[in-house]
Amino acid sequence: xxxNVAIEKKRVDTEGISHYISSRPEILSFIGFIVxxxxxxxxxxxxxxxxxLTNIARQVSINAIIASGLTFVILTGGIDLSVGAVMALxxxxxxxxxxxxxxxxxxxxxxxGVGVVAGFINGFLVSYARMPAFIxxxxxxxxxxxxxxxxxxxxxxxxxxxxxxxxxxxSLLGIQTPILIMFVVYILVYLLLNHVPFGRYVYAIGGNxxxxxxxxxxxxxxxxxxxxxxxxxxxxxxxxxxxxxxxGQPNSGVGFELDAIAAVILGGTDIAGGKGHIIGTLVGAxxxxxxxxxxxxMGVSPYTQKVLKGAIIILAIYIxxxxxxxxx
Amino acid sequence: xxxxxxxxLKSVSKTFSGVKALQHVDLKINAGKIHALxxxxxxxxSTLMKIIVGVYQPDAExxxxxxxxxxxxxxxxxxxxxxxxxxIYQEFSLIPYMTxxxxxxxxxxxxxxxxxxxxxxxxxxTDLLNHLGMDINPxxxxxxxxxxxQQFVEIAKAISLKVKVLILDEPTAPLTPVxxxxxxxxxxxxxxxxxxxxxxxxxxxxxxxxxxxxxxxRDGQSVGYKDVKxxxxxxxxxxxxGRDVSQTxxxxxxxxxxxxxxxxxxxxxxRSRNLxxxxxxLYPGEILGIAGLVGAGRSxxxxxxxxxxxxxxxxxxxxxxxxxxxxxxxxxxLGIGLLPEDRKTQGLILDFSVEYNVVINTLKxxxxxxxxxxxxxxxxxxxxxxxxxxxxxxxxxxxxxxxSGGNQQKVVIGRWxxxxxxxxIFDEPTRGIDVGAKAEIYELMRGLTRAGMGIIMISSELPExxxxxxxxxxxxxxxxxxxxxxxxxxxxGIMEYAAGAKGGNNGV
Numbered sequence: 001x002x003x004n005v006a007i008e009k010k011r012v013d014t015e016g017i018s019h020y021i022s023s024r025p026e027i028l029s030f031i032g033f034i035v036x037x038x039x040x041x042x043x044x045x046x047x048x049x050x051x052x053l054t055n056i057a058r059q060v061s062i063n064a065i066i067a068s069g070l071t072f073v074i075l076t077g078g079i080d081l082s083v084g085a086v087m088a089l090x091x092x093x094x095x096x097x098x099x100x101x102x103x104x105x106x107x108x109x110x111x112x113g114v115g116v117v118a119g120f121i122n123g124f125l126v127s128y129a130r131m132p133a134f135i136x137x138x139x140x141x142x143x144x145x146x147x148x149x150x151x152x153x154x155x156x157x158x159x160x161x162x163x164x165x166x167x168x169x170x171s172l173l174g175i176q177t178p179i180l181i182m183f184v185v186y187i188l189v190y191l192l193l194n195h196v197p198f199g200r201y202v203y204a205i206g207g208n209x210x211x212x213x214x215x216x217x218x219x220x221x222x223x224x225x226x227x228x229x230x231x232x233x234x235x236x237x238x239x240x241x242x243x244x245x246x247x248g249q250p251n252s253g254v255g256f257e258l259d260a261i262a263a264v265i266l267g268g269t270d271i272a273g274g275k276g277h278i279i280g281t282l283v284g285a286x287x288x289x290x291x292x293x294x295x296x297x298m299g300v301s302p303y304t305q306k307v308l309k310g311a312i313i314i315l316a317i318y319i320x321x322x323x324x325x326x327x328x
Numbered sequence: 329x330x331x332x333x334x335x336x337l338k339s340v341s342k343t344f345s346g347v348k349a350l351q352h353v354d355l356k357i358n359a360g361k362i363h364a365l366x367x368x369x370x371x372x373x374s375t376l377m378k379i380i381v382g383v384y385q386p387d388a389e390x391x392x393x394x395x396x397x398x399x400x401x402x403x404x405x406x407x408x409x410x411x412x413x414x415x416i417y418q419e420f421s422l423i424p425y426m427t428x429x430x431x432x433x434x435x436x437x438x439x440x441x442x443x444x445x446x447x448x449x450x451x452x453x454t455d456l457l458n459h460l461g462m463d464i465n466p467x468x469x470x471x472x473x474x475x476x477x478q479q480f481v482e483i484a485k486a487i488s489l490k491v492k493v494l495i496l497d498e499p500t501a502p503l504t505p506v507x508x509x510x511x512x513x514x515x516x517x518x519x520x521x522x523x524x525x526x527x528x529x530x531x532x533x534x535x536x537x538x539x540x541x542x543x544x545x546r547d548g549q550s551v552g553y554k555d556v557k558x559x560x561x562x563x564x565x566x567x568x569x570g571r572d573v574s575q576t577x578x579x580x581x582x583x584x585x586x587x588x589x590x591x592x593x594x595x596x597x598x599r600s601r602n603l604x605x606x607x608x609x610l611y612p613g614e615i616l617g618i619a620g621l622v623g624a625g626r627s628x629x630x631x632x633x634x635x636x637x638x639x640x641x642x643x644x645x646x647x648x649x650x651x652x653x654x655x656x657x658x659x660x661x662l663g664i665g666l667l668p669e670d671r672k673t674q675g676l677i678l679d680f681s682v683e684y685n686v687v688i689n690t691l692k693x694x695x696x697x698x699x700x701x702x703x704x705x706x707x708x709x710x711x712x713x714x715x716x717x718x719x720x721x722x723x724x725x726x727x728x729x730x731x732s733g734g735n736q737q738k739v740v741i742g743r744w745x746x747x748x749x750x751x752x753i754f755d756e757p758t759r760g761i762d763v764g765a766k767a768e769i770y771e772l773m774r775g776l777t778r779a780g781m782g783i784i785m786i787s788s789e790l791p792e793x794x795x796x797x798x799x800x801x802x803x804x805x806x807x808x809x810x811x812x813x814x815x816x817x818x819x820x821g822i823m824e825y826a827a828g829a830k831g832g833n834n835g836v
Contacts (some may be wrong), residue, residue, distance in 0.1 A: 195700040197691035204688055207677035214636055214668055214675070215689040215743060216660025274679055 025268030025320060026280030032266075033287050040294035047297060054176060060289035061182040062237045062244075064282055066256060067263035068189045069233025071281045072226040074264050075193075076205045077273025078133040080227060082122060082140035083234040083260055084253035089144035090114040090238030095157040095248025104164055111242070112235045118144055119231020123224030141257070148250035157248035168244030178240050185236060186282055189229075193278050202226060206273025262309070263288055266316045287312075332359040334524040335380065335413065335493050339391030342375055342384060342548075349375045350548045352391070357493055357524040362515060364527050364535040364556065366568050367545035368732075368762035373528055376545065377495055380526075381408040381415045396492075414491035416482045418498050424471040429453035431470060432485045456488050461517060475622075476507035483514065487523075494518065495526040500534055501759070504622050504788075505823075512538045530760065531789075532561055544568055569764045577795030578774040584614050584798055591782040592664070592751055595643040599625075599632050604807040605641065610751065610782040615773060617797030618786045619822045625806035626786045627669050630753045634659040634666045660689060665744030669755040669786075671733070675740045678729035682721050683710040685728045686742045713742030717772065734765025741772065752776065753784040758792060770796055790819040802826050 041048040066083050073080045094111030098104060118140065125136045170177050193199035201222045204212045213219045237256075242248055267284030269276025291312065295305045335357040342350040350372045357363050367373050378384045380393070382402040392399050395411055402408050405415065422431050429449050438445045438452070453466035462480045470478060479499060486494055496515075500508045515525060515538055527539055535542060536556060544552045544567045552567045559567075590609035598605040606629065610616050618626050632639040635655040644651055646662055653659050659666065668674035676685055687694065687706050694705035710724045717738045721731055728739055737757065744752055754773070758766045773783055773796065787793045793800055800817050802810040802825040810825040 191700070197695070197701065200684060200688065200691060200701070204677050204680065204684070207679050208673070210674045211668075211677055212688065214634075214656050214666055216656045216665075216747075217689055218655070218657050274677075 024277070025275075026277040026283060028319070029266060029268045029280050029283045029287070033283050033290070036287060036290055036294075040290060040297075044294065044297040047294060052293065052297075054179070056286070056289045056293045057179045057182075058176050059293070060285050061178040062241055063256065063259045063263055063288065064182050064285035065185050065237045065240070066234050067260040067267075067281045067285050068185055068278065069230035070257075070260045071189070071264050071267075071269060071276065071278055072193070072202055073133075073230045074261075074269055074271060075202050075273055075276055076223055076226050077209070078126060078223070078226065079137060079261070080122060080230045081134070081137040081257045082118060082144065083230060084256035085141045085143075085145040085148070086115050086118045086231055086234040087238040087241065087253040087256060088250055089118070089148040089151075090235035091242040091252060092148045092152050092157060092248040092250050094239060094242050095160060096151065098160045098164060099157060104161070108239055111239050112232060114144075115231040115233070115235025115238065116228055117231070118234075119228035120224070122231065123227030126227060127220045127223035145250070152248065152250045154250060156245075156250070158246065160242075160246050160248075164243055165246060166243070168240050168242070168246070178244065181236065181240060185233065186278065189233075190278050192229075198222065198225070203274060206270075206275070208274075259288060262313050265313060265320070268320065270320065271317070332361075333357070334359050334396060336394045337376075337380070337391070338394075340376075340379060340386045340393065341390035342372075342379060343387050348548055350379070350386075353545065353548070353550045354553075355543055355550070356553075357526060358541075359492070359524045360519050360522045361540045362519055362525045362527050362538055364529070364539035364542040365545065366532070366535060366542055366564060368568055368764060371545040371568070372548040373545055374497070375548075377415065377497060377526070377528070380493075380495065381405045381413060409489055409491065412490060412492040413495070414486035414489060414493070415495040415497065416479065416486065416499060418501060420478050420482050422470045422478055422481060425469060427467050427469055428457075428464060428473075428481050429466040431481060432456070432466075432488055452488075453484075456484055460484055460487065460514065462514070474507075475502045476504070476510065479503070479511070480514065483518075487518070491523070493524045493526070495528075497528050498530065498760075499527075500529055500531060502622070505790075508534070530762065532564060532763075535564070536561065546570055565763055568762075577792075578771050580613075580615070580774065580777070580798055582613065582778075584611050586611060588612065589648050590645075591647060593645040593648075594633065595645060596641055597629070597632060597639060597644070598641040599628060599637070599639045599806070601640060604805075606806075606808045608801055608808060608811070610784060612780050612782055613777045614798045615777055615783045615785055615796055617793040617800040617817075618784060618803060619788075619790070619793045619800055620803035620826045622788060624803040624826065626803050627755050628806070629803070630666060630755060630784065630786065634664055634753065636666060636668075660747060660749075663747070663749040664751045664753070665747060665749045666753045667737075667740050667744065667755060667757065669759070671736050671740060671760075676728050676736055679727060681725045682714070682719065682728050682731070682739055683707055683724040685739050686710045686713050686724075686746060689743065690746050709746055710742075713739075713746060716745070717742050718768065732762075732765070734761045734768065737761060737765075737769060738772075741769075745776075749781075751782045751784070753786075755786045756788065757785060758787070758789070790822060793817075793822065794819055804828055 046052055066087065070080055070083060090111040093114050094107050097107035097110050122137055122140055125131045126133045167177050172180055193202065201212065201217060205219055205223060209219055241252055263284035264281050265271060265284065266287050267276065267280030269280060291309065292305065295308065333356055337353060337355040339352040339354060340350060341348065341352055353376060355376065365373050375384065379386050382404050385403060394400065395413070400411060402411060432453050433449050438448045450466055457464050457466060462484060464473065464477055464480060470481065473481065499511060503511060518525065529535060539556050542554050542556050542559065542564065543550055544564065546568060588611060591612045592610040594608050596605050596607055620626050628637065631637040635653045635658055642653065644653060651662055653662065672678060683706055687709055691701060694702050694709065696702050707724050713719065714721060714724060719735050719738045719742065721735060728736060731739065757769055761769065777783055785797065794817050797817060800812045800822060801808050802812065802822055804826055812821060
């Protein structure tokens with residue numbers, strides 16, 4: 001066999017800080033986040049108060065949880081536009097079950113089950129029926145929303161038992177529950193993406209699906225699973241939001257898919273798949289939250305905020321695509 | 329400087345973030361000459377070509393580039409084209425659903441009163457194609473043409489742009505032997521018309537067949553310029569590699585026992601209803617070559633066998649036991665590995681490290697009791713393959729896209745060897761791999777069969793098929809038309825069957 005083993009030590013690969021950052025775009029996101037926070041605290045003296053910061057974290061939690069599952073989908077090179085609608089449907093079914101007097105745990109399981117089923121349908125159509133993810137999940141923006149409206153007759157469902165408040169408005173171990181749930185979700189998805197084979201397959205599929213398939217890995221199964229995860233995290237957000245509002249709102253979550261996609265992209269994940277980091281997504285969601293909060297504190301109108309948010313997303317994509325040109 | 333010099337590079341250097349890709353390279357392209365650029369992968373050939381066409385700019389303090397006596401500093405392929413420097417890449421830049429003439433005139437359409445003058449464009453395209461002796465209908469859609477014809481259209485387009493220097497970057501790689509002959513004929517005609525060409529190919533015999541001059545690059549430096557008539561093949565190889573490389577193939581010293589039970593026995597395999605049913609056996613310790621022209625159905629056969637593509641009928645026995653291979657996962661579980669034709673699009677995850685490319689389908693062997701991945705186990709298993717296969721990489725964490733073609737191929741081999749498979753199917757194992765690494769891959773394949781594995785090797789390179797195979801199946805029109813053994817394995821013998829001079833359509 002071949003004997004001339006040589007480990008060359010002269011390649012470009014691991015050289016220099018700029019190269020390190022360009023291979024870890026989430027670091028860039030984090031720097032952006034810190035800069036934004038410094039800016040905001042200069043502009044408004046109300047920004048850097050404990051009260052305001054916890055407010056931001058709580059507001060961010062809903063989007064951050066949705067974006068965590070969406071990160072899986074985007075890493076495989078897919079997209080899930082249905083998350084906002086799935087979240088609304090989960091919330092209304094959960095509210096319906098609670099109002100009917102069902103056990104709260106069972107009701108939550110039903111709410112989460114809605115997300116899993118919706119994700120399963122998305123995943124099956126994308127992975128096994130080989131339909132384009134964009135179209136499938138675009139259609140699946142309509143179906144859950146429609147069912148939620150049918151189910152509620154278009155009105156918010158209120159009258160949830162007081163004890164259910166704990167999830168959205170309460171606190172555990174001195175931390176507000178939505179924030180706590182967000183952290184638990186992130187710890188779990190972090191482990192899933194980085195420390196078990198499934199996570200590696202997610203990245204690998206985004207990197208080169210055909211190569212992974214030919215290596216003997218069941219690509220279809222894992223591609224389906226990422227949509228299930230995305231549906232599940234959307235419904236977790238649905239549970240939190242329903243408790244926060246103490247009502248099932250069929251019209252909640254409109255446009256949330258865009259915020260979640262924005263969080264993933266701002267976090268440095270490549271929209272084409274294969275590259276990115278889950279912590280980046282959390283940072284991305286925080287950037288959006290801080291921006292939102294800061295602009296509110298400054299009294300900028302919501303209409304102007306929309307313009308600014310869009311501009312920042314374009315800027316983020318510009319940075320990420322010019323970075324890719326440099327590394328190639 | 330002679331009068332017929334079109335393009336001259338003097339002492340050009342190029343540095344990428346501190347790494348010297350080219351150092352003081354000289355190159356002189358003359359009118360009416362075909363200039364070969366030889367060198368192993370990573371020697372700097374493509375960097376040099378990209379400088380010539382303006383994709384990269386040479387380092388500021390380095391030498392200069394002159395075109396027809398004028399110092400030039402173009403910064404894009406468009407500007408290069410306006411000067412008269414054209415390039416034909418391996419991946420064509422034609423638009424598949426547009427016609428030949430529309431492609432030729434893309435971006436500079438002929439107009440009459442503001443409307444497209446299709447008649448004039450068709451006429452001019454026909455004249456051009458006739459002038460170049462190409463038998464291509466200008467009204468055909470690009471997608472209806474063969475690869476060779478598409479390449480001709482690319483060349484015609486470049487000529488219509490009045491290029492004086494034409495760079496051909498591995499133009500023969502996707503072509504069949506007959507198509508290569510036609511390309512060479514065209515190149516000679518262009519030469520007679522005074523076009524200066526740069527020709528890049530991994531097939532050194534092609535350089536000797538068609539080129540006039542050769543410049544050799546090694547590690548980013550020009551290590552020699554020769555008249556092709558004045559150099560022998562082994563001298564050129566030594567110049568490229570910097571050492572002597574054995575040009576012989578490793579022989580199998582132990583004869584294969586064909587009375588033994590086959591390792592793999594394909595009793596019947598039919599891909600779809602209108603295609604023939606084929607059958608063949610693979611014996612332990614054997615390298616079974618599969619030869620045939622491009623499009624004969626060789627890759628399709630092994631893809632169907634390993635479950636990468638669906639098949640209508642498949643009866644396969646592994647060591648005498650009937651098995652079902654419905655998908656690549658089943659193949660993996662049974663110990664059958666496919667190393668696909670195109671490493672970059674089907675074999676590797678380019679943005680992943682060497683490590684994860686090796687272990688991606690065996691992650692389950694490195695789990696802790698909590699089912700999490702043990703990084704240490706991954707890296708030790710990867711390092712074993714790196715050592716055994718002699719993969720040259722700075723570390724196991726290096727991204728695989730930064731390795732050379734030969735080392736990338738070894739990474740894919742390493743992936744399958746870590747699965748303890750018994751059968752490896754190589755589809756074009758040495759395509760795009762330089763001479764030195766080729767020899768290593770052959771050694772490796774022999775080493776594996778000595779250990780009792782069976783290897784199926786598809787190859788379009790006849791010397792390779794003849795040199796290394798114990799037995800050769802020849803395919804034509806999706807059928808196996810011959811099984812050659814021993815002294816019957818000759819290039820001529822294979823070609824006779826592959827091209828259809830011998831052997832029926834009903835299999836053997």
